Amino acid sequence: MRLILVSNRLPVQWDGTPNVGGLATGLSSFLSHWKSQGHEVIWVGWPGKSIPEKEQNLYAKKMLQEHGTIPVFLKQKLADSFYNGFCNKTIWPLFHYFTANCEYSDITFDSYEEANEEFAKTIRSIYQPGDWVWVHDYHLFLLPGILRNEFPNILLSFFLHIPFPTFEIFRLLPERFRTKILKGLLGADLIGFHTQSYTQYFLRSLLRCLGIENERGIIYFQNHLTKTAAFPMGINVEQFSKYANSIECDTIANQINTNHKNLKQILSVDRLDYTKGVLQRLNAFELFLKQNPNWIKRCKLVLVLVPSRTDVSSYQSMKRAIDEKVGAINGSFGTLDWTPILYQYKGFPFEELVPLYKNTHVMLVTPFRDGMNLVAKEFLVSQRNGMLVLSEMAGASAELPEAILVNPNDLSGMANAIRDAIEMDETEILTRNQMMISRLKENSVMDWANKIYLETEETAKRNQNFQTKSISPNSELLLPKTKQPIFILFDYDGTLVPFQSLPHLAVPSKDLITSITKLSQIANVSIAIISGRDRKFLESIFTGLPLHLVAEHGAWHKAPLEPEWTSLFHSHLDWKKEIKTHLDEFTKRVPGSFTEEKEYSLVWHFRNADPDIGLNAAREMLDELSQISSNSGFFIQRGNKIIEVREYGTGKGKAAMKILPNKEWETFAFGDDTTDEDMYRELPETAITVKIGKSETIAKYRFQNTDDVHLWIQNLINYLTKVS
Structure with missing residues (x-):
């Protein structure tokens, strides 16, 4: 099987230089394993730079041959509006709860739509039936829906790496934006989130924004079902722990310890971003030193800040504020032989980062909001004696409750957490870490990716079963096969007429009444309306027509043109x-x-x-x-x-069997609700049963809506008129 992996950025830069960190690093072990099984991988994404049109063919060929990647070519103006605009000025701040940072622009959303269409265009050119398409992250919310429309049977997963916000936050998006985002996501077979909370927030937003319910995380929309679930992303535990136990790592870690004069190391590793809470972390460290002067000259904060979006003015301002705060703390507390903070504004390769983890006594991971945060997991499996201080706003906190959990808005709480962590008994640290490490070993990145694949495949199979029932109202399969008399049972609401806001508004059109009248007048055709409606309503709608009317789900029956109703069972109604x-x-x-x-x-x-x-x-x-x-x-x-x-005793199934004149008749039954499933279950095996709508059913076939029922009635009239 071929995997087409789709993300905003490719795993290599435009010039072929590997991208360090991020999705490329996180998925590397899984992709290596996938390839070792004889499968192919193609990575589709934006190269990070506008490539001149005349160079694109040669560039694409080179990237595919050398790196197994296929670039999506975006003009620079479109890329800026899409990525720096809607992605980073709307979705990123909103989904991280920084609502004051959000901009809502029709222009940037239009660019977002256009960019997603460009991604779809690229995938369309390479997609083959049987491929697994795995779309990643918030840049491509619309892509699953576009691809589903193009390829109805595509095997498609979507995974969101950032938080999905609560409905009250999500609803801040203009209606056009949020509707298209939600409907776009529903094109996937599987939508994965890091935590159960994010999954529930998404489902609630679907309900509140679009009125779409779910059945235990399964959503039915436009003749397609989508499964939602939590899949906490793991790391390559073996890779980190193996290197951490190597002689090479020990040598580097010991050298770091010597350079730091055996001080207790507090470590912070983050990308430059306002969601990471770096400045707040520095304020908490400053408060820790003020409140615990006994730790002055006995510890050191190693602050690793990875450059990000260096051309954005707000990030430049943030960088200046952090620089100034580091200088202020070092100036206030530092001495000639001790500097409280070692500040590194650069990224570290794996071989240098793991020794840093191993030498750490307190790991500070305190973002204001984070989808998961793999740094916390990397730290845990790289050492044994360090304590993790983790923000309760990070997705990882759901998996790592044994860490010291903090609210990043609580400076005093964070300062106290640093003290508790640095002074914690080693036995207590080992006990907590062993529990967390055991959990991480059970959910490595390999396990994570395999679960997503298997769940996607299982959902796709359910979709095939779901869709094989769908049938055209003009299909010959829905026409009589013998000369036997015909008996047709119709539910009312949702079958003959669409649902309305108030029950009394749901009345059939004149055309429908005319069609039912024509059908009932054809020889050897009997029709029953079997509904939950009461007697008075059914009689008012179908007065004068030679139909069986069954009211209140089988409690009452009125034979064609008979003046009186008869009860189909005896009741006390004490309840x-x-x-x-x-x-x-x-x-x-x-x-x-x-x-x-x-x-x-x-x-x-x-x-x-x-x-x-x-x-x-x-x-x-x-x-x-x-x-x-x-x-x-x-x-x-x-x-x-x-x-x-x-x-008890009422039900469409029992009622249908009581009014069926003869089991030898050709029987057709149409319904949309759970109450109609009883009818399908009780009818003879030879009966043609048709479900109207999207939920699961035991019926043999499925119509999309009430219009299909009307078309079928007209098609049957034409057929019977012709053969007679």
Whole structure:
């Protein structure tokens, strides 16, 4: 299998120089293993520089041959607006909760759309059926949706390396932006996040922004299902621990210790960015020295700051502020023979970074917000006796609760954490570290990537099963196969008519009534409307038509053109008064909801309620009612934006079998809800069953919407008229 890995930047710079750190470093061991299994890897991304058009073909050929990469060519103006604009002035600050830093621009969002289209264009030129396409990070939110439209059966994963914010933060995006981002992501088979919290924030944003619910993390959208889950990214544990235990690493670490005069080393390693909280960390270290003068001349902070976005003025200002703070601390506390902070404004290669980790007594990883932070994990597996001080705002904190967790906004708490870490008993440190290291060994970067691949493959298989049911309303498979009489069962809401905000607004069009009338007048055709609606409503809609009407999910039946309704079962309804009181209480609590009372059932509607409040209330109601339903004469069923409580013994399955005149008839059944699954289950195996909508079903086929049902009715009329 070929892996097409897609990210904003390639693993090499425009001139072929390897990029140090980031995704390229994190995935290197997995990609090596993937290739060793005989699989091919192609990495698609922007080379980081605008390449003149006349040089692009030669450049692309060279990059593919030498590095296995395919560049996406973006004009410099587009790249600036896309990357420095929408990516770094809108998405990056917003998703890290720096809302005051955000800019919302139609111009940069248009560039974001155009850049995603350019990425899709490049992938389109190389994609082959059977490829696994793995898209990475916030620069390419729209790409999965574009590719899904192009290649409906593409095997596609998306992983977000930064936090996904809460709904209240995400909703700050203009509606056009957030709608396209969410719908774009739903083109993937699998959407992966670092933590369960980020996953839940995404699902809640889907619900609140688009009204799309999920079933245990599975989302059904536009005839496609997408799985969401947490996959905490790991590191190459073996690589770090093996080198940390080598003689070469020991030699370098001992030299560092000698140079630092055996002082206790406090280490900070970060890229220059306002989300990392470097200045706050320096303030906390300063407070630590003030509050703990006994540690003056006994410790040293090694501050490693990796240059980033050096051409951006705000980052230049940040760098100056950090420089000034380091100078101020060294000036205030330093002596001729001791400097509190060793400041290194550069990146360190692996062979120098691991000895730094190994020689560290306290590791400070205290970002204001971070998707994961692999530095914390690298430190842990590179040494045994150092203590990790970790921000509770970093995704890694969910995996590493044995670290000393701090709030980066709490200066006193951070200063105290430094003291606690540097003075912690070695036995306590070893105990905590062993627990965290054991956990990291169980979730290496290899495990992480393999899980994502396997989950994507499994979801893609479910999608194939899901989509094989989809069928055109004009398909010959949905036409009668014999000369036997025909019996057709239609659900009402969501099948014959679309859902409306209020039930009484859901009425059929004149064209539909005309079609049903024509169909019912054809010889040897019988039609039943089998619905949860009450008797009065069904009779008012289909008055005068020769149809079977079944109301309240099978509680009542009216034969064609008969004046009276007959009950299909006997009931006491002892439970109804008590349950209505419960439902009315929820109606008072949830604005926009209401309770509908029928003879044999009660329905609580929350279609017009706030999506989040309504869904949470529905879950609470289900839990509450299920506790009192045992041996109480009723059962509870979740429907489309409703909770229905009805009498035992009712049900579309039982009702359908009671009104079917003969099992030898050719039977067709159409429905959209969970209540219709009972009908599909009870009908003869020969019955043609059709699900309307996107949720899972045992029906044999699937229509997209009510329009497909109307088309099928018209197609059947034409067929029967022709053959007669």
